[in-house]
Amino acid sequence: MDLLQLDGQNDISTRPLVLIIDDSQLNQRILQALLADLADTLCAGDGESGLQLARSKRPDLILLDVEMPGMDGYAVCRALKDSELTAESSVIFVTSHNDTEHELAALSAGAVDFVSKPFNQAVVRARVQTHLTLQRQTQFLRGLASRDGLTGTYNRRYFDQQWQTEYRRHYRQGESLGLALIDIDYFKLVNDTQGHAAGDDVLRLVARCLIQSLRRPAEFIARYGGEEFAAVLPCCTAEEVLATGDWLRQQVQSLQLPHQSPTGLGVVSISVGVFAAKPSDALPAGAYLQAADHALYEAKQQGRNRVIAGASLTG
Numbered sequence: 001m002d003l004l005q006l007d008g009q010n011d012i013s014t015r016p017l018v019l020i021i022d023d024s025q026l027n028q029r030i031l032q033a034l035l036a037d038l039a040d041t042l043c044a045g046d047g048e049s050g051l052q053l054a055r056s057k058r059p060d061l062i063l064l065d066v067e068m069p070g071m072d073g074y075a076v077c078r079a080l081k082d083s084e085l086t087a088e089s090s091v092i093f094v095t096s097h098n099d100t101e102h103e104l105a106a107l108s109a110g111a112v113d114f115v116s117k118p119f120n121q122a123v124v125r126a127r128v129q130t131h132l133t134l135q136r137q138t139q140f141l142r143g144l145a146s147r148d149g150l151t152g153t154y155n156r157r158y159f160d161q162q163w164q165t166e167y168r169r170h171y172r173q174g175e176s177l178g179l180a181l182i183d184i185d186y187f188k189l190v191n192d193t194q195g196h197a198a199g200d201d202v203l204r205l206v207a208r209c210l211i212q213s214l215r216r217p218a219e220f221i222a223r224y225g226g227e228e229f230a231a232v233l234p235c236c237t238a239e240e241v242l243a244t245g246d247w248l249r250q251q252v253q254s255l256q257l258p259h260q261s262p263t264g265l266g267v268v269s270i271s272v273g274v275f276a277a278k279p280s281d282a283l284p285a286g287a288y289l290q291a292a293d294h295a296l297y298e299a300k301q302q303g304r305n306r307v308i309a310g311a312s313l314t315g
């Protein structure tokens with residue numbers, strides 16, 4: 001299995017989804033029929049319900065009418081582009097206005113294209129097809145840019161961004177957020193005794209095992225440094241983070257990868273430092289990293305192949 005797809009991210013094999021926001025049911029039906037073989041479609045009859053559907057279904061492309069009761073198409077487009085959840089959906093305006101002024105207004109609101117009504121069906125299909133292809137290519141490149149080339153886990157840059165996002169989300173929702181820092185024990189000895197290529201293989205196998213061992217969809221693994229990984233564990237209590245850390249430790253040990261480490265264990269093992277708490281002003285995002293890192297250091301000091309829970313150094 002491709003590591004890029006192990007956790008369900010960047011899966012470009014599914015059919016694209018197009019959301020049609022138009023107050024005319026006739027237009028909705030015509031567009032749905034027109035796109036039936038290109039994409040799955042969803043319809044909304046006004047801006048507000050269109051926004052709600054866009055947030056929950058994350059369509060690849062949105063065909064957006066301008067004149068609608070309540071929010072007009074430009075306001076809907078700006079709201080889509082302002083939200084992290086919907087900004088990546090491409091928007092094509094489908095409107096009875098066909099002058100330059102409206103075309104410019106559509107593009108400056110964040111749309112990628114503009115089609116005038118009455119529309120030529122072949123042209124609408126061709127434009128939708130073009131933007132779906134571009135959208136898929138962008139998703140694929142974005143996926144590659146956030147991955148570590150050797151192990152297929154998320155990379156440090158993605159971790160740094162996503163950690164801040166998760167921290168803010170948990171702060172708003174008053175939920176406990178968990179973090180595990182994971183380091184392969186005596187990894188230098190793998191390189192020294194078995195060679196650098198074998199070291200790379202161990203990194204790949206441990207990474208794959210960590211990814212496959214996570215059990216909840218929003219959890220993810222990132223390569224944090226050379227032989228160090230981070231597990232981000234949303235909505236996770238102090239008790240749960242300790243249990244997850246130990247589960248990961250057991251899973252790596254059960255791979256039974258041969259290793260002549262001074263522990264005498266004979267197989268590759270990991271040490272894990274964990275920390276979980278509700279975010280607060282006294283506990284900024286960086287404090288979790290400090291606490292988990294300190295705990296990881298303790299796990300190494302106490303003999304490795306173990307999990308230690310950190311205490312907040314600031315709170």
Ligand SMILES: Nc1nc2c(ncn2[C@@H]2O[C@H](COP(=O)(O)OP(=O)(O)OP(=O)(O)O)[C@@H](O)[C@H]2O)c(=O)[nH]1
Binds near residue numbers: 200
């Ligand atoms: N093969 C390989 N080795 C790497 C990679 N990145 C870092 N390393 C090696 O990982 C080793 C890490 O060694 P140390 O930090 O000394 O720690 P350790 O041997 O794992 O020992 P402890 O962490 O104290 O248990 C170094 O020798 C690095 O060269 C990589 O991508 N591939």
